[in-house]
Amino acid sequence: QAVLTQPSSLSASPGASASLTCTLRSGINVGTYRIYWYQQKPGSPPQYLLRYKSDSDKQQGSGVPSRFSGSKDASANAGILLISGLQSEDEADYYCMIWHSSAYVFGTGTKVTVL
Amino acid sequence: EVQLVESGGGLVKPGGSLRLSCAASGFTFSSYSMNWVRQAPGKGLEWVSSISSSSSYIYYADSVKGRFTISRDNAKNSLYLQMNSLRAEDTAVYYCAGGPNYFDYWGQGTLVTVSS
Numbered sequence: 001q002a003v004l005t006q007p008s009s010l011s012a013s014p015g016a017s018a019s020l021t022c023t024l025r026s027g028i029n030v031g032t033y034r035i036y037w038y039q040q041k042p043g044s045p046p047q048y049l050l051r052y053k054s055d056s057d058k059q060q061g062s063g064v065p066s067r068f069s070g071s072k073d074a075s076a077n078a079g080i081l082l083i084s085g086l087q088s089e090d091e092a093d094y095y096c097m098i099w100h101s102s103a104y105v106f107g108t109g110t111k112v113t114v115l
Numbered sequence: 116e117v118q119l120v121e122s123g124g125g126l127v128k129p130g131g132s133l134r135l136s137c138a139a140s141g142f143t144f145s146s147y148s149m150n151w152v153r154q155a156p157g158k159g160l161e162w163v164s165s166i167s168s169s170s171s172y173i174y175y176a177d178s179v180k181g182r183f184t185i186s187r188d189n190a191k192n193s194l195y196l197q198m199n200s201l202r203a204e205d206t207a208v209y210y211c212a213g214g215p216n217y218f219d220y221w222g223q224g225t226l227v228t229v230s231s
Contacts, residue, residue: 036216036217036218038160038218040160045210045212045221045222045223045224046152046160046210046212046218046221047221048214048216048218048219048220048221051216059216061216061219062219093159095159095160097160097162097218102174103162103174103176103177104150104162104165104217104218105162106152106159106160106161106162107159108159109159109160
């Protein structure tokens, strides 16, 4: 089982909200981790979006619109990236990441399609 | 303007070696940890290695431990990755990344192809 699991794809309409999940493997408690989120468009390197541990420990990447926000669902042991007011330019792959056992671990990635 | 420019990629035979370089500018390179991340064709991101600002702490993914060596030269604002005993599964675009939140800044990447 992967350390971080993300849905492979998600589709939504322009203007809608999209909630991307990053589920931590059983036995790894989401509450203890800062979760980092990255956006990658085809042919380009990833771009840092934000990090989220709690409402008092979070940071937005430079120039990243506020419609990108982070949260957690403790009951699901998951980190969440919420994209509000989806725009066509948000179509991309999204990756989560944590620092775990002296290694950075990336999630499996979610491809977001804006219909 | 922050810039990270990788170089040194190319085609190499299995068992061969390559040394990647990453030239940094536009930020205080010596203050931050730096990292290498790779992405195989059509695949997701895979962390490779990290080095702290003063080189005191170095970490490797299990997949490259014992074969790759990360280093940096703060006087030259440069990051390096020495890759030995290369395998076909090391074929990927290699990115250098770093910054105050560890992976704020990314280079455009350099392609490493391991094939006979």
